[in-house]
Amino acid sequence: MDIFLYIIIFIIGTLFGSFFTLAIYRIPLKQDITHKRSYCPNCNHQLSFLDMLPILSYIFLKGKCRYCGQKIRPRYLILEILSGIVFVLFAMSIKLNVFTTNISTLVYFVFGLIYIATLFIIAGIDKENHKIEKSVLLFGYIMQAIYIIYLYIVEKDPNVYRYVIYLIIVLALVLINTFYLRKKTKNSYVVDILLLCIMFLMFTYEAISILTIDFTLLTIAISLIAEKLLSVNKKEEKGEEKKPIPIGFYLCITNIICLIISNYYIFF
Ligand SMILES: [Zn+2]
Structure with a gap:
């Protein structure tokens, strides 16, 4: 019985995956993501x-556009498969099951998927454009707020005060950014990274967020060292312009991994 549930979750994941590619492409261009058909x-x-069938279309069309024959980048296929796998791993991490899962776990699961989807889109846009998209961040915070209200009213969670503290910090950061920092510098990347970290704190709690930041720094350090070592061997590539490190991308991916791994221990 559970195998069917997980197959459905995988399919939902791949559908989300094909939505991610669309969102990552369109949001920075300020294009509509819900009404306009894919092209x-x-x-x-x-x-x-x-x-538009995830995975299947790519295979049947042999990775080419049906109308003009242009090659479709394989990264679309990879992202679809990857998000299907991540959705299944997340469901497995909370032991999702047709018979024993209660409403409260189910609600956590749904908000968890929305949270993971938000991080996927933020990560993709940051990797492509080195920018934390504010509208996606705002969407994430609105979803958190709805979840907090649910926890407070339905589950009578006594820990709601910690969310309120974080929301006050978010508000303070946004105010400082709009009225003070924006006059000095146009780039708000650092503030946006902080806002992203507070979102981690709200949904995945303090320990996982600290682990996320630690592992992200470690990953960036290792990739910088590897890059340095490789560039010693290939000196001719010096003319290439150096790309800034997409910190938000590393943070989001690490946070998703840390969340899933820690759930395996919590829901034991
Ligand atoms: Zn085409």
Whole structure:
């Protein structure tokens, strides 16, 4: 019975995955993500239902656009499969089960998936554009607020005060950023990273957030060392412009991994 549940969750994950590619491409361009139909970015032809099936369409169309023959980047396929796997791992981490799972775990599961989806989109946009998209961050905070209200009213969670403290810090950061920092510098990347970290604190609690930051710093350090070592061997690439490190991307991916691993221990 559970195998069917997990297959459905995998399919939902791949559907989310194909939505992520669309969101990561359109949000920075300020395009509509809910009403406008998907189209091929090369020939602008609108995609039919059959062109938009996650994974299957890619295989049947042999990785090419049906209308103009332009190659579809394999990263779309990879992201679809990856988000399917992440959704299944998250469900397994909380031991989701048709018979024994209660309402409170189910609600946590749904908000967890929304949280993971938000991080996926923030990570993708940061990797492509080195920018933490404010509208996605805001969406994440609104979802957190709804979850907090649910916890307070339905589950009578006594720990709600910690969310209120974090919300006050968020408000203070946003105010400082709008009225003080924006006059001095146009770039608010550091403030946005802080806002992202507070979102980690709210949903995944303090210990996991600290682990996330530790592992992110470690990963960035290792990749910088590896890059240095590799560039010693290939000196001819010096002319290439150096890209800034997408800190938000590393943070989001590490946080998702830490959340899933720690759930395996909590829901034991
Ligand atoms: Zn096309």
